[in-house]
Amino acid sequence: MASIMKRFWWERDDLEYRNGRLHLGEQDLAHFIESSGTPTFAYRGPRFVENLNRIHDALNRQEVSHRIHYAMKANRYPPLLTYARLMGKCGIDVCSPNELLLARQMGFKEHEIIYTGTSVSNQDLEIIARHPKVHVNCDAISTIRRLGERCPGREIGIRINPQLSASYVSYLSYGGEKATKFGIYPDRFEEALAVAEEYQLKITMLHVHSGAGYLNKHLPLFEQILEKMSTYLDQCPQIKQVDIGGGLGVPMIEEDNLLDLDRWATIVANFANPRGLEILLEPGDYLVKDTAVLLVEVNSVEEKGGTCFVGVNAGFSITNLPAYYDYPLIVSPVFYDSTVPLKTVTIAGHINEGLDVLAEDVVLPELKEGDYLAMMNVGGYSTSNSSNHCMRGDFSEYLFIE
Ligand SMILES: Cc1ncc(COP(=O)(O)O)c(C=O)c1O
Numbered sequence: 001m002a003s004i005m006k007r008f009w010w011e012r013d014d015l016e017y018r019n020g021r022l023h024l025g026e027q028d029l030a031h032f033i034e035s036s037g038t039p040t041f042a043y044r045g046p047r048f049v050e051n052l053n054r055i056h057d058a059l060n061r062q063e064v065s066h067r068i069h070y071a072m073k074a075n076r077y078p079p080l081l082t083y084a085r086l087m088g089k090c091g092i093d094v095c096s097p098n099e100l101l102l103a104r105q106m107g108f109k110e111h112e113i114i115y116t117g118t119s120v121s122n123q124d125l126e127i128i129a130r131h132p133k134v135h136v137n138c139d140a141i142s143t144i145r146r147l148g149e150r151c152p153g154r155e156i157g158i159r160i161n162p163q164l165s166a167s168y169v170s171y172l173s174y175g176g177e178k179a180t181k182f183g184i185y186p187d188r189f190e191e192a193l194a195v196a197e198e199y200q201l202k203i204t205m206l207h208v209h210s211g212a213g214y215l216n217k218h219l220p221l222f223e224q225i226l227e228k229m230s231t232y233l234d235q236c237p238q239i240k241q242v243d244i245g246g247g248l249g250v251p252m253i254e255e256d257n258l259l260d261l262d263r264w265a266t267i268v269a270n271f272a273n274p275r276g277l278e279i280l281l282e283p284g285d286y287l288v289k290d291t292a293v294l295l296v297e298v299n300s301v302e303e304k305g306g307t308c309f310v311g312v313n314a315g316f317s318i319t320n321l322p323a324y325y326d327y328p329l330i331v332s333p334v335f336y337d338s339t340v341p342l343k344t345v346t347i348a349g350h351i352n353e354g355l356d357v358l359a360e361d362v363v364l365p366e367l368k369e370g371d372y373l374a375m376m377n378v379g380g381y382s383t384s385n386s387s388n389h390c391m392r393g394d395f396s397e398y399l400f401i402e
Helices: 029-036 045-061 078-087 097-105 122-129 141-150 186-198 216-235 261-275 285-291 321-325
Strands: 015-018 021-024 040-044 066-071 091-094 113-116 135-138 155-159 202-207 241-243 278-281 292-304 307-312 330-333 342-348 357-365 372-376 396-400
Touching (some): 021 029, 029 040, 029 292, 045 078, 045 261, 045 285, 078 091, 078 097, 078 396, 097 113, 135 141, 135 202, 141 155, 141 186, 202 216, 216 261, 285 292, 321 357, 330 357
Parallel strands (some): 066 091, 113 135, 202 241, 307 342
Antiparallel strands (some): 015 021, 040 292, 330 372
16 A cells, blocks of 8 residues: 655645656656657746746836846757747847847747857857847957947947856856956956947946856845946946846755745845836746756666666766756656655766766665656756767657646
8 A cells, every 4th residue: 555655845736746646737747758758858838937927026026127038048949938938928038149040930029039148259240230139248348349340339238247156056157256258347348338339339238147046045145246237337327227147046955945036036126226227137047947857767777886876768968967067956756656665876877977977865766677767957958958979869858838
């Protein structure tokens, strides 16, 4: 007889076990996998909208005039992009010509697109020039000059390097003691303004990307980053739009707390409202991270050197979150039999490299070959970073609309 299962910290109304069977929205994943096969990413579209609405609602409660542009670099699955466009509650942020063209193909209009790229080439600029209504944030004086040569008089934004970063790991820093490639530093801001003026470029927006995966403990840093923008705004009183980038975090481990959006929105309001600013945001991961699960099959279970390795038919070629970003993946069986004894295991991928470990020391009911596992929080920066390493790049994707 099945024993009563405790609810895991990551379960929620639309991602939970029902009679031991993991469901995403209305979909029973144990049933779904029979037709989809593995490895498969399953996304729940409405979760994207719920995540988006949570941000809108928090900013609306603080009466912050704002627009949200989803950062496509986090996930560019075409059905999800069109779904997002049809829901009509966000624009899109792109960082390369191909992302720009994909945004257009998926239904976003030019004026709904923000382009914030780095190391921008002349070829990139030619494509940007063909889309005059796309808003461009320039992150280098060189970009301002070369865009000015092609599109004199165009409205632009200038990306500032805040010399601070609210990031969950230091190596994802966008600004700190060590110089980064992003944005313009204070010592060259006046030069940037002068180059823009030379080409009659109208600076309508300042941009700052605040970090990656920031949660409550990072909010004081986030506040300092916004305060830094004030110095620049004082020099350019005509600017009434500030793009505060992305970086909002989602809990990855049980000890993480949900980002307190009311506290966050109060910080934004204290910065924006007295100055009469419109705030733009480019969240990526916050919107998509928890929309998706990756379904995989167990192909081997074997003790090696005192560790029980569970080999699966996926690897860092399709989700490099643990290997590259140090994101801990949440792993759980698609069918959870709580009568089976628990065992501590390491989930290993099928790429021939030592760093292809998907999860270490996880406690799961004893697994056998042919079992199915779900990996949670894989909606952002998995498929968009995928490769064909070891020619193991294949996966399928499904969008659930309930
Ligand atoms: C300029 C810019 N905007 C938005 C994002 C999206 O960040 P996140 O997915 O952490 O919200 C990034 C991420 O690298 C970025 O560089």
